[in-house]
Amino acid sequence: MYDFVVVGVGPPGARFARRAAESGYDVLALEKGTIGEPLACSGxxxxxxxxxxxxxxxxxxxxxxxxxxxxxxxxxxxxxxxxxxxxxxxxxxDRVGLDRHLAELAREAGADVREERTVTEVTEHRDRVAVVASGPDGTEAYEAKMVAGCDGPRSRVRDQLELPQPDxxxxxxxxxxxxxxxxxxxxxxxxxxxxxxxxxxxxxxxxxxxxxxxxxxxxxxxxxxxxxxxxxxxxxxxxxxxPIGPPDRVTTRRAFLIGDAAAQTKPFTGGGILYGMTSADHAAREIDPDRPSTLAAYEYAWRQDLEREMELGHWLRRAYSxxxxxxxxxxxxxxxxxxxxxxxxxxxxxxxxxxxxxxxxxx
Structure with a gap:
């Protein structure tokens, strides 16, 4: 059983996988396609x-x-x-190059980063999370103590675990x-x-x-x-x-969202690379896969850091209209x-x- 399965290897997922692996955790990171492609974000x-x-x-x-x-x-x-x-x-x-660079840092830290794995099911149990993905050789099943949903604005992890949507x-x-x-x-x-x-x-x-x-x-x-x-x-x-406007909750008992999946973006520009990686650092510092209660510390830490910035960002955006x-x-x-x-x-x-x-x- 892995300590963490990370779904999505964009900047937030790669950053969390790297930091968690550096802390000695056993990390599996799954990317549905080729890392960095297709490009859908400004550089x-x-x-x-x-x-x-x-x-x-x-x-x-x-x-x-x-x-x-x-x-x-x-x-x-x-x-x-x-x-x-x-x-x-x-x-x-180079935005594509950034994704590949960050994923390579995660690999160097010891994370098992796999491409061409599309996650189709995420099921939360009392003591673990089960993840099913389709890969080059067919269906693959994994178990982890926790799962990190870093899989973008239309997050499969968020939907499977019925977490609330961005605003x-x-x-x-x-x-x-x-x-x-x-x-x-x-x-x-x-x-x-x-x-x-x-x-x-x-x-x-x-x-x-x-x-x-x-x-x-x-x-x-x-x-x-x-x-x-x-x-x-x-x-x-x-x-x-x-995604604009994070929901009131981005964690369950054994799962948490980071980056676009959690709408950790700037309301006045839509950019989320730095906010997502900053939140990934908070997650890596606060979350212990053997202690589900630490997910509350992650919720608190990233909101304390970014919530006021987002609130002011909403006011700036109003000026556009x-x-x-x-x-x-x-x-x-x-x-x-x-x-x-x-x-x-x-x-x-x-x-x-x-x-x-x-x-x-x-x-």
Missing amino acids: HVSTDIWAFTGAGAREQLFQNAVYGARFHVGGPHSDAYPFYKREAASNVI ELLHGVLAFSSETDSQDFVDVHLTPPTFFAWRIPRGEAGVEYGLAAPPGVHVTKHFEELIDGYEVDVSHRCSGAI LPEPVQRIGLGALSGEIGVHMDRPTSLVSPTHLKAMLSRLRG
Whole structure:
């Protein structure tokens, strides 16, 4: 019997598998396809990403440095309101390469990472969890003291164990052009209903275009308008669900959710790589597979760390739906140098940000 079966080997699953294996636990990690594919997530992340990677990762994965964002209330040719920092605010990385790198770190730590395993059943018993998966050689059955559901926004683990759903699932679309662009600003368009669209320069790797919106919105139509506005040809289109709003409970007696499965994402951007891996670290520190009561400590720890950030993130997102004249006034008044951390909305009241605001006012 394993200590943990981890379902899903994206960044949260790979991170938890690595940390649990480093603590001496017997870990099996199952990925339904090939690790990193298909791509369904942006590669634009905060510079904190390098605290979660191994030696040489930056040289292998880095594509571009971003110092700020230009916000547009209209299309590509509308007025832009720039927000920037003096140092790199974020990095653009090889997103598929990140997944593979993190999975390899888990393997090196001693986790048994297996690809092409689609989990079909998860059954919780008093003293164990039974997991059934289909693999290259047919049906496989495993038992573990606990199971970690790291299997994305439409989590099979969550559904099988009847855990509550995220508050909402946005529909996101990504595509890429071959144009070389090493600009150090991303472009954000507040045109899609209740969310936004983006353009991210990736250096020699091309440019990423994306858009997200709630169900019922014609996402494809809005995305085509974005691409037409930039007058570019795109390829490698992909789409996926973006969970927003974690449920009140992400644990059972012997199971727990991490990452998109738990909607541990930023409400104002939809990004979840750093929140998911941060929560994976909390899980690895707090959960003892021989003591189911420790799952409560995980619930407490990740919420203490991220819940306030998420609450403030919801307030930021509300600004996307303000009337256009109000958006223009607000963006015009606030644009300029900032000291905000892209993963931490609470940094809006940090000394760094307040110093930047005062400097701008004096100027």
